[in-house]
Amino acid sequence: MQSQEIQRLRANINRRKLWDYIFVIVAILSLFVGILTLIALVLQLAITGVPRINWEFFTSFADPEAGLAGILTAWVGSCLVMLVTIVMTVPVGIASGIYLEEYARKNWISALIEINIANLAGVPSIIYGLLALGVFVQQFKLGESILTAGLTLSLLILPVVIVTTREALKSVPNTLREAAYAMGASKWQMIWDHLLPSSAGGILTGIIVGLSRAIGETAPLVTIGALTFIAFLPDSPFVDFPSKAFAWLEAPFTVMPIQMFNWVSRPEPEFQLNAAAAGVVLIMMTLIMNGLAVYLRYYFRKRIKW
């Protein structure tokens, strides 16, 4: 009788343990789905694209002949647009983060701003393209230019930068703030001399994560009218130095993901080779940025211990 009971209990335990094992196997399989997809994606791109990559590919303009076409305008465009995005995002993003974390009182304005930022993070990126088309291109007459593109991407990644800046500021202990005040520092002195240096790692990580998203973003830039075929570069700022130093801001442009999109959409297989090669370059760009972010996070976590 008793041994029967024990046996039943054992069977029960074994059955439940079996389910544990089954779950672990299913979970590892699920992980493998993700990892295998990543491997398949990278391999497919690399096998198709890497043979196409050579020096000429980086130094040639777009060309109706697939074998002669290159990504010169695309990568130069991407870099210039990123430059505008950085110049716009860094001050505004950090300033908003500081205001919300250090200054904002608990009233309806701060609540409104906070809800707003949370909502903006969920707005589809193509909507930013429509906003830019309506406001920057049509109302402000900025044209379909590098400046417009940079501003658009900047609006797109601002929520990311603001949220990570706040997280970084939040992780600085209050004792540091009090110590600065005790030495007679004003609020701004405390923030500038102590808070920002100690949270620089987190803020930098957030900015890089945002930029790595911006560099791969296609849809909003298509909406504002990025071109896919340009056979010239924006004017160098040094040719006509002071008078035309910023003329490049108004130049038409294309960027890496749009160049790739254009090549993917063509039926000829030769252009798909180009698309794969552009994809390899694009993935390398985002990987380097993401890797930098991971490394920075690790580095600052190790260096700063509160």
Add this chain to the structure above:
Amino acid sequence: MTKEISVGFLSTARSNHTQKRRIIDKLIEICLFLAALSSVLTTFGIMQILIGEAWQFFQQVTIFEFLTSTEWTPLFAEPKYGILPLISGTLVTTGVALVLAIPLGTIIAIYLSEFASDRLREVVKPILEILAGIPSVVYGYFALLFVTPLLQFVILEVQKIFMPGLEEFDYFILPGFNMLSAGLVMGISIVPFISSISEDAMRAVPLQMREGSYAMGATRLQTAIKVVLPSAISGIMAAYILGISRAIGQTMIVAIAAGLQPIYTWNPLDGAATISAYIVQVSQGDIARGTLEYQTIFAAGLTLVLITLLLNIIGFFLTKRFREVY
């Protein structure tokens, strides 16, 4: 005497200095506030542009036609303006993506939070982050030139196993542009978002609850599903909502791999266009401002925003309803 003077001089100097500092501080605070306000301006800008242009659109097309007609052919000689084909395309691709992403994301989250060792987690999380960071246009390329051929091959072979002996052209062949492969790749691309937010929610569940469960003789899986999951459900819901809004707003994968034909269909094996893919398609050409064609993309954009807004509101109430406070 000299001492007093110097002290007096010092104190006025100091009060001058303090006053100047106070003014500078106030100015800086105002600047910071203006920066923070820029996000509100963005929202206003979005609403103003979308509603303004959509308003003009609805002067010429009735809302009734917009919401009930099943044909979307604004570029034809005889244009029809029914948003339903775009909505069906959006919902089908999103549905396919979620069928893949929600189970996968949830299982991965449970595994990482409740089963995996710290070392495994350190390895897996960066891989998931890389998956999240891949540009959508690259995913689109992958869907069109890898997943679609793979699916075509698999579907053909499966038919040959179950229905042998048919002529080659009697078998169903998956079209080159279809919502299935776009949706599946989209699903993979949102798995990292769902899994990382769900995992954070589960790890925030206090350890005592798990220990209580173990003390009652529950296994890890029982603890995970019957104790941790219900306690973290509000965070997990938030993760799902985020995943859904990502999928709905996803543009490039669908624009590349699902074709751009606005067909009213609920069959994932067909090709179709989504709202965002339509916007991209029209913007690629030159569109003149003020034309009805130009206004369609804003009307479509407004629809997209309203759908995501509705989702976020539902999400907000769900999270509130299920929130557990410790």
